[in-house]
Structure formats: structure tokens, C-alpha cells
Amino acid sequence: MGLRDFLVQGVGKLIPDKIYIQIKFFQYFHKFANLKNPKTFNEKLQWLKLYNRKPEYTTMVDKYASKKYVADLIGEEHVIPCVGGPWKSVDEIDFDTLPDRFVLKTNHDCGGVVICKDKATFDREKAGEFLAKHLKYEYYLISREWPYKNVERCIFAEAFMQDGSNDFLPVYKIMCFGGEPKIIQTIQNDKQPNETIDYFDTEWEMLPFRQNFPNSQKPLEKPAKLDEMLSIARKLSKGHSFLRVDIYVINGEVYFSEFTFFSDAGLAAFEPKQWDHTLGDWIKLSQKEN
Numbered sequence: 001m002g003l004r005d006f007l008v009q010g011v012g013k014l015i016p017d018k019i020y021i022q023i024k025f026f027q028y029f030h031k032f033a034n035l036k037n038p039k040t041f042n043e044k045l046q047w048l049k050l051y052n053r054k055p056e057y058t059t060m061v062d063k064y065a066s067k068k069y070v071a072d073l074i075g076e077e078h079v080i081p082c083v084g085g086p087w088k089s090v091d092e093i094d095f096d097t098l099p100d101r102f103v104l105k106t107n108h109d110c111g112g113v114v115i116c117k118d119k120a121t122f123d124r125e126k127a128g129e130f131l132a133k134h135l136k137y138e139y140y141l142i143s144r145e146w147p148y149k150n151v152e153r154c155i156f157a158e159a160f161m162q163d164g165s166n167d168f169l170p171v172y173k174i175m176c177f178g179g180e181p182k183i184i185q186t187i188q189n190d191k192q193p194n195e196t197i198d199y200f201d202t203e204w205e206m207l208p209f210r211q212n213f214p215n216s217q218k219p220l221e222k223p224a225k226l227d228e229m230l231s232i233a234r235k236l237s238k239g240h241s242f243l244r245v246d247i248y249v250i251n252g253e254v255y256f257s258e259f260t261f262f263s264d265a266g267l268a269a270f271e272p273k274q275w276d277h278t279l280g281d282w283i284k285l286s287q288k289e290n
Contacts, residue, residue, distance in 0.1 A: 012141065013138065013141050017049070017050060017144045017146075018035070018050060020144055021033065021046050021049060021050065021144050022035075024143060024144070024267065025042075025043075025266075028267045028268075028269065029042070029269065033046045033047075035047055035050070038280070038285070039277060040276040040279075040280040041270075041275075041276050041277075041278075041279035041280040041282075041283065042266045042267065042268070042269075042276055042280075043266075043280065044242070044266075044280055044283045045242065045262045045263070045265075045266025045283075047285060048241065048261065048262070048283075048285075049143075049144055049146055049262060049266070050146075052241065053147075057146070057147035058147055058148075058149075058150045060147065060259045060261075061145075061147040061148055061151065061259055061260075061261070062107050062108065062151045062152075063105055063107040063108075063156075063258055064082070064085070064086050064105075064107040064154055064156045065107070065151075066258065066259060067079045067080075067082065067256075070236065070256045073235060074232055074235055074236065074256070077253075078232065078253075078254055078255055078256050079255065079256055080158050080161060080248075080255050080256075080257075081158070081159050082156055082157060082158055082159075083098060083102055083158065083159050084097060084102070084157030085154060085155055085156030085157050086107070086154035086155065086156045087154060087155045087156070088153075088154055089132070089135070089155075090128040090131055090132045090135075090155065092155075093128070093155065093157075095119065095124060098116075098119065098157055099119075099159075099160075100118065100119045100120075101116060101117050101118070101160035102116050102119075102157045102158065102159065102160050103115050103157065103158040103159075103160055103161075104116070104127060104131060104155060104156075104157055104158075105155065105156060105157075105158060106131060106134045106135055106153065106154070106155055107151060107153060107154050107155070107156060108137075108139055108148055108151040108153045109137050109139035109148070110139065111191065112130075112134030112135075112137075114127040114130060114131060115160070116160070117160070131155055135153055135155065142265075143262070143266075143267065145261065145265060161250050161255070162250075163249070163250045163251055164251075168188075168189050168190055168192060169248050169250065170186060170187060170188055170190075170220055171185075171186075171187040171190050171246055171247070171248060172184055172185070172186055172223070172229060172246070172247045172249065173185035173187065173244050173245075173246045173247075173263075174244065175242070175244050175263060175279075176233055176234070176237035176240070176242070176243050176245060177241070177242055177279075177282035177283055177284075178240075178241060178282075178283075179234060179238040179239060179240065180234065180237075181202055181230045181233045181234060181237070181245075182202065182282060183199055183200070183201065183207065183279070184199070184200045184201075184202070184204075185197055185198070185199055185244075186198045186200065186216075186219065188216055188220065195213050196213055196214055196215060196216035196217075197210070197211065197212075197213040197214075197215070197216075198216050198219045198220070200219075202226075202230055204222040204226065206219060207275075208272075209271060209272060209275040210270075210271050211264065211268040211269065211270055212264060212268040212269075223249050224252070225249055225252065225253075225254050228254050229247050229249070232245070232254060232256070233245040233247070236256070236259070240261075241283050241284060241285060241286075242261070242263075242283050243259060243260075244259070244260040244261075244263050245259060246258050246259070246260060
């Protein structure tokens, strides 16, 4: 049984959140997190996992339900439309009603995505097996990211979006602190073996650090819609100590992707290490979050 399956099916689920978080933190950083007086970015994200739990976070991390949440705040023109669902199981999916190209997703985890570029040659059985497996994942248990715990799971279909000839859309992940965008992660070849991540400030000056992926050989150019992207991130992150707002720019239009409360689950080391403290200083914690 692999580690992920152990956490989903094994005795790992019996470990209390606080103890589990410390075990996980030690695994990555070879020390325990200072949860009484957290200083670094990664320590503060662990603190927020434990002490910042609001019901609306469940809606915000739900990849299906968040669409309406975001549309109500910034307009449905910034939300990738659904073309099918939601479905509680693979057996409910009515492929005949779907367009020739679409994207199937599970709403409660990371990586539960199947892309169909041609329905005539699409392997429905293989896609169904993959999605059924993802529906079973207790994603919350992997790193104890509380907002995912109570998401009512489903599968849904999104419109297939393409920008020119790009096989994989670049992703802009805007890290907001106290409702203010400060850092933009740019992801190229997302979830592929050659994935790269670069970090920019809001003036599009590249920042000299990395985390769990290498920097790219050719960083992305400054988006023409950068000001609009930052404005959207500012509106969506208002009132949150830390929130990452993930965005696509497709054919010149800005689209919301998803919310992330705990970037890389708060388990990605910084190189150089001082950036862990720099970003940590930007997260202001208060007892009212407890």
C-alpha cells in the first residue's frame, strides 16, 4: 500500500490533526513546526490549518461550487463554464450530451482531471476508472487541509479551453496576503514531468528563489492583463490572512481557476531559506481566527 492509500484507507486517518501535521512537517523539514509562535510561511500555514476554519472555505475549495461563488463576486464572464454535471458517480455521466471536446473533473481533490479532445476516440472506460478512483480519495487526510474535509464529492464537465497552439495552459497563481497580491507564481507545463515555476512580484520583476520545482529556462512575459488579474485576486482574497488565487489567461481573457488556502500544503521548502521568513512576515495571524 502506497503512502497516499495508507492515509486514505489505513490507520493514518486515526491520528489527530495536530499530531499528524507535526509528523508531516518533520518529514519535510526535519524539525517540528513552532505552532505556539509560528514565524515562517510554512509554519503559519500549518497554524492556519488548525485554527482558521470557516464554513465558507468548504465552498471555496469545491471546484464546482466555487464557480457560482466567484461569479457572484466578479462576474460569470471570468468563470470557465460547465457543460455537464454534477454527477455523484461515473455511472451517471451522460457522454451523449457532452460536446466533442470537454474536461472532466472531480471537485474535491488535486489531479482528478481527464481531458477529452475528441469524443469519437475518447476512452470512456479508462476515464471512468480514473475518476472513480479519485472520487474515493479523502484528500483532506493527505496533508490535513481542513477546507476539503466536508466537500460533497462529484464529477463535472467543463468547457475545453485552448489558447492558440498551447498543449498546456500556463497558470498564474497569485499569492495574496491580507487581501493584497504580492507574489505571482507562473506555472509552465502544469503537472507534467517538465513542469517549471517562476516567481514574480506585482511589477513583474522575477524573484530569486524556488521551491519544489525548477525555474524555467524561458520565463513567461508580463501578461497584458496583469492589472486585471491583480484586481480580481484582490477582490477574491479580501479578508483572508493568506489565499492563493489561481488564474488562466485564455485568448486575452482572464478566467478563475481555483482557490488554495495552503500553497503546496505548507510543505515546500524555499531556496534560499530566508524567503520562508520573508513570506511568513506577510501573514498576519490573529486569535479571532482560532
